[in-house]
Amino acid sequence: MGQGDTVTGGAGRCTCCAEPPVIRLKEPDRYLCAAHLIAEVEERAARTIRERGLVRPHDRIAVALSGGKDSTALLVILSRLLPAWEDASLVAITVDEGIAGYREDTIRAAQELTRKTGTEHVCVSFKDLAGDVLDALLVGRETQACSVCGILRRKALSAASHKAGATKIATGHNLDDEAQSVLMNTLRGDLSRLVRTSDADSSDCFIPRIKPLADIPEKEIAAYLFVQDMFPFLPECPYTRHALRAEVRSMLSAIEQKQPGTMRNLMNSKRVIEKQVGRRALSEPLRRCRQCGDPCSGELCQVCMLRQSLGK
Ligand code: SF4
Ligand code: ZN
Numbered sequence: 001m002g003q004g005d006t007v008t009g010g011a012g013r014c015t016c017c018a019e020p021p022v023i024r025l026k027e028p029d030r031y032l033c034a035a036h037l038i039a040e041v042e043e044r045a046a047r048t049i050r051e052r053g054l055v056r057p058h059d060r061i062a063v064a065l066s067g068g069k070d071s072t073a074l075l076v077i078l079s080r081l082l083p084a085w086e087d088a089s090l091v092a093i094t095v096d097e098g099i100a101g102y103r104e105d106t107i108r109a110a111q112e113l114t115r116k117t118g119t120e121h122v123c124v125s126f127k128d129l130a131g132d133v134l135d136a137l138l139v140g141r142e143t144q145a146c147s148v149c150g151i152l153r154r155k156a157l158s159a160a161s162h163k164a165g166a167t168k169i170a171t172g173h174n175l176d177d178e179a180q181s182v183l184m185n186t187l188r189g190d191l192s193r194l195v196r197t198s199d200a201d202s203s204d205c206f207i208p209r210i211k212p213l214a215d216i217p218e219k220e221i222a223a224y225l226f227v228q229d230m231f232p233f234l235p236e237c238p239y240t241r242h243a244l245r246a247e248v249r250s251m252l253s254a255i256e257q258k259q260p261g262t263m264r265n266l267m268n269s270k271r272v273i274e275k276q277v278g279r280r281a282l283s284e285p286l287r288r289c290r291q292c293g294d295p296c297s298g299e300l301c302q303v304c305m306l307r308q309s310l311g312k
Helices: 035-049 068-085 103-117 125-129 143-163 175-188 216-228 244-258 261-275 302-310
Strands: 023-025 028-033 060-064 089-094 122-125 168-172 202-203 204-212
Touching: 023 216, 028 035, 028 204, 035 068, 035 216, 060 068, 060 143, 068 089, 068 103, 089 103, 089 125, 089 143, 103 122, 103 202, 122 125, 122 143, 125 302, 143 168, 143 202, 143 204, 168 302, 175 244, 175 261, 244 261
Parallel strands: 060 089, 060 168, 089 122, 168 204
Antiparallel strands: 023 028, 202 204
C-alpha cells in the first residue's frame, strides 16, 4: 500500500483511540480515525510553519485560493491556526484564468469557502492582466497552456497580494507537488529552478512565498477534507492533458506505491543539493524589466516577453 491509504474494510481500531480507522499512515505505520486524522494534518502544517518560521506576528497572509482541494485545505487549516498568531490576518486571492467549463465552478467553491471561514476575498482575472481570457490566448498554442498560465498566474497573484498589503503569499503545494517539481526540474536539467523553489523564497523585491502543506502527502489532504464533508468535487482543467506534470505525477505515485518514502527521499536530495550549492550561487542578479519595471533576471520579465509573443 502507498503512503496514506484509505481504509475501506472498517476492521481494527484507530491507533490513538477506540474509533474505527479511516486511513492508514506510514512512517510510522498507524491507523487513524477521522478526528485523529484531522488533528494530525493540522498539527503537521502547524509544525512546518513553526519549524521553518513561515509566519511572524502581524503577518498579512495572502492565500492563493483556486477552490480546488489543496487550496481549500490550506485556507481551512490557516483559518483554524490563525487565532494562535499575534495580530496576523488572512486574505484569500482567486485568479480567474478564463477557462470555460472549469473555472466557473471552482470560483463558486472559493466564494462559498471564504464565506464559511469569514475570510476577506479578492478575485483577479487574466482578462484584466493580459487583455484576454486564457482560452483565447491559447488558440493555436494549447500545448503551452501550463507555462503561459503559470507565468500569468504568478504575476496576477503577486500583483493582487501587493495591492492587498500582504506580507506573505501562501500556496497549497503538498508533498506530491513538491516531489513532482524536483523530478521535473531534474528532467529539464534546470538546477537553478530546482534550488529556487523553497519555502519563504524571498528577496527585497518579492513577497515571500510559503507552503505550509509541503510535508503532507496529497492523499492525506484529500482524506482530511473528505472526512469533514469539505472535499470539492470539481471538474479537471481541460489543459491538464498537455502538462508534463501529469505524466510525472502518475509515474511518481506508481513508484511511491511500490516504494513508500520515495517522495520524501526526493525532497531530502533537494535539500542536500540546496545546502551544498547554495541558492544564491545559481540565481542570476535581479534587474528591472525595461517595459514594466518589475523585478526580473533579463531585459524583459516573463510576462512582458509573453505579451510580446502574443502581440498584446
Ligand atoms: Fe493552468 Fe495548466 Fe493548471 Fe490548467 S492545468 S489551471 S492550464 S496550470
Ligand atoms: Zn515586465
